[in-house]
Amino acid sequence: MPTSPPLAPNPLRRGLVEDRAGEACAVVIFGASGDLTRRKLMPALYNLAWSRALPAGIAIVGVARGEKTDDSFRAGMREAVGRFSRRKPIEEALWADFERGLTYVRGAASDPATYESLRAHLARLDADRGTGKNRLFYLAVPPSEFGPIVEGLRASRLVGDAARGQDPNAWSRVVFEKPFGHDLASARELNDTIALAFNESQVFRIDHYLGKETVQNLLVLRFANLLFEPVWGREHVDHVQITVAEDIGVEGRGRFYEQTGVTRDIVENHLMQLLCLTAMEPPISLVADAVRDEKVKVLRALRPMELAEVNHNVVRGQYARGTVHGEEVPAYVEEPDVAANSRVETYVAMRCFVDNWRWSGVPFYVRAGKRLARRVTEIAIVFHEVPRTLFRASRLSGITPNVLSVRIQPDEGIALRFISKEPGQQTVLRDVAMDFRYGAAFGSNTPEAYERLLLDAMRGEATLFTRRDEVEAQWRYIDPVLSALGSEAPPLTYPAGSWGPDKADDLLTRDGCRWRKP
């Protein structure tokens, strides 16, 4: 089969420092009336326009069931951007230009007529807006609609060779929001459905944590500084703690939470990704597959938990009434759309092991929960204690191990805790912290994760998205935990505003450690 010659690069891009704009395309958002579109996607697209990162040939098409005109859709999105954008107020001239590219197609995911309307609409946009037959389909919908939409796109020939027409360079990509399946079997099934319509290179599974600056900086911290890598392993690291704590409850999403729980909502994706980035070996390059290969190796090295071990290594909890930020809040079972006898976990703590050369014997304690004392996500590398101290025993109580903590949110930054001498005639030791904060060092207006991820999807850069085998490996590890939890007693309760059930402390205390209070 003859192959076309490689495409010549644009010579004016050579050495250009200014951020590159996305490629001309139509961004089709399924679920355009939803919260994600209003709170995250549309503000992110507006901010990309603000920073000149959107190409001239851009069109944004909202697809949803509601009866709307282009004008009413634009008005709704304007209100949402005004409310949720990190840049306020809206710049009128910029919005006027931006909204010209916003249009709306009404239709249900399961209705073939939706896709016929969409196909005609996109063809008009190619002519009117210069979108060049390029399509970015964004599925901001519940997982139950993933399959019907993929099938609808395939059946109506909105993707594949027919969609490209005569243009071999035209592309179609699809972006999926989490949760991607609810167990290994459903994730596989979904991946199989997607594979009927898309190649893996066209599929962008979002884990928005990967779009956060600090998460990306984790690779820079590890692999652009010689200082850390030699001590990043069992010889120097005592244990690792990863915390994803939220102070909010289910916030009106009781029905969704009843079907997921924190293990599926946070642990299977965000937390596993943070663990992978912490534990992975240096990739051979930053090419998407090189990074993802290394993450998959970590997931495969996670020591599987037999049913009997789950009870020993996993603690799950559910928040009871309590006080958060000085206000009384209800118990999980008192939230709307939550069963009074619900056994769904809102907190989980796990003791994991990465069985490879680097991390052999080093526990990774991970926890995630809702209605905890404060909102914080951090990775803490806790180093071994010094083998012998030169300082008098009476002063030893001040010595604690060095800790390198990477704060993902809020106050993104990195802190190193070490021991210093208190000024004075006596040798009194004390913890001090060397504290680097993103906001302080680089200014506060850093891009939102969705801006980076949307732009990457428009450019076809997949490094910050999860690959099929990665998602399946995450489920493979979590599935036995979920099965065991399903057959266990109800979760332990913990007061809202605390750091979780007391029993979670036992996971660490029996190893001689304790949870940080980040």
Add this chain to the structure above:
Amino acid sequence: MSEAPGQVLGRIEQELRRYLSSPPPPGELPTAHASTRNLVVIGGAPEITSRWVAVVDEVLKVIPARAIVVGLEDPEGPDSLEANSSAVSSPGEGGGPVVCSERVTMIARGAVCERLASCVEMLCASDVPTTLVWIGRVHTDDPTFEPLARDADRIILDAGHGSLASLAQVVHWAGSLPGSDRPGVADLAWTRLAPWQELCARIFDEPNLRELATKISRIAITQASPPGVALGSDGGLMLGWLATRLGLKATSLAGKLRLVRPNEGAVRLDLRAQPAARNPRGALCGLEIEARTGELALRATITCEKDDADKALWHRDIESGSKRESIEQRVRLRSSEAAPLLERTLRRPRYDQTLAESATWADELRDEEVTCG
């Protein structure tokens, strides 16, 4: 009686120490905050210096640094050094801790101007990179500039207020230093042009248009100035950038500058002047590119709006046989305000080979007749 320079510096050094020595609130862990850089700004005349103090204070809100802003006055007169220091604080993000920086302002006179590097070194925070911002023209053998530049990790000029020749000279000087000692060179005019360059590059982003980038037949540059004025630094750098990316050679025909493509085709160059009250003199206010290959013809313009120099209209027409496709986009250039411009320059990579190549190419036009009609 005025203080001796050593006394002045000693006093300022103590003041700087005091800013950093406040104890933590009761019960909180003492922290050592990371400084990101020293920012040394040499403003020349005192009025320029005072203007830059305001710019620096704006920048310090988003890039904490130790800033040292220096005015040079009457280098032939009696020696003296005046200095004062201030803490510049801004509220932390989302109610986070206050971000504190320090700014020292100095006026050097007489021989102190020549010895300025030793004064600055005494006040710089240690172990963080130093950026030297030099406003105005500069010669690399200037006894004030050279030692400061050698101590800096990066030098920022402004060809718009200095000259292209200064920029090219500093680029050449920095390039002659051994790699480990070589400071990066950046330029505010170059940063101002970055949005223009990106908009220009996107003309040819679509795969079917890339070949046209090598078939450009006409370039028109419009600068804000009365007719008959020489092409300014912005226009010169833009032309240098286009030429070095596209491999255009400068030649002349009947004494007039002409550009030739690597495949020998000629590129017509039109230099235009547009008196515009809202644009600073010499600023770029329009760019037009035409290209053709076979049946495919392209014409693209980037034009600043007359009533707002910060807004530009990007427009592209493509003709292929009887088919015609037009597309346009309004964008904000966000390059007219000094503080964001300096901030963006500080965030760019330390070394920029494209700037070096473009400045060198543009400087070689010095003897050509390049006036805007």
